[in-house]
Amino acid sequence: MSSSPLLVLSVLTLSHLSWANPLLARKTGTDLSVPDPKAKYWDSVPQEHVPLMAQPMAIPRPEVTRTAQVAVQALHDGKRLALRLRWRDADRNEAGRLGEFSDAAAVQFPLAGKPVPPPVMMGMKGDPVHIFHWRAQYQRDAERGKPGMKDLYPNQAIDMYPMEFADPGTTSTDEAARDKFSPGREVGNPQSYPKNGVDEIFAEGFSTSAVQEGHQSQAKGNWENGEWTLVIVRPLAIEGGSTVKVGSSTWVGFAVWQGGLGEVGSRKCVTMTWTAFELSDKS
Secondary structure, eight states: OOOOHHHHHHHHHHTTOOSSOOEEEEEOSSOOSSOOTTOGGGGGSOOEEEEOEEOOSSSSOOSSOSOOEEEEEEEEOSSEEEEEEEEEOSSOOBOOSTTOOBOEEEEEEESSOOSSOOOTTTOBTTBOEEEEEEEHHHHHHHHHOOOOHHHHOTTOOOSOOTTTOOOTTTOOOSHHHHHTTOHHHHTTOGGGSOOSSEEEEEESSTTOOEEOSSOOOEEEEEEETTEEEEEEEEESBOTTSOBOOBTSEEEEEEEEEOGGGTOOTTOSEEOSSOEEEEEOSOO
């Protein structure tokens, strides 16, 4: 009788198999507090190519592997860890209108510092993972402002859209009144508020993603000549979240979405095993 996919994944996780070479983050004297994908200091940092494949477990699944690998570099300054990711993507996609999806990428760490990590496919009940999820859409909103209905649909014809058209006598234009027309903001959903480019997410398996509020991570992506270059910066220690320690080893996983090819949610390319990761105390 053939083994189930979950059993196969468990075996791969427990045996610490990896398709990629271990990653090493060297120490730098450069302040990494501001992510910079084009900084010259990356030129001398070794990179590893981490293989990806179409996510095979959760439905809906992508039909083919759109992103076969991601090149990864890593540095730390004793306070923060910076990961630089590069992958091919023919078009820059930032979502917006219905049916349009954003390019995106994610980095995942085990939340608990156990010798054996949880399943790489977003952890398991009682053994969560900590995900740093960047979207080109979030970055666009932060840099150029969130597009309004007129930006997305310039030829629209409507009587009134409460969030953008003042109607003296019946609709207030103050922010508190506008929130009444945004149920997510009204109840405090962190997904309904402006982003700084990256979400921090806890997960304990498929369909359990929970966005966290009040984080200190940042991200900056640059698309040029059919390639994304993205830097995600996180504190080494995050209260209530994952911790990466200098001089010790942990594990890391990656995911990439090509929005222009219909990838969103579970339709993504992922690492199928954890990649060993170490922070060195040497430059």
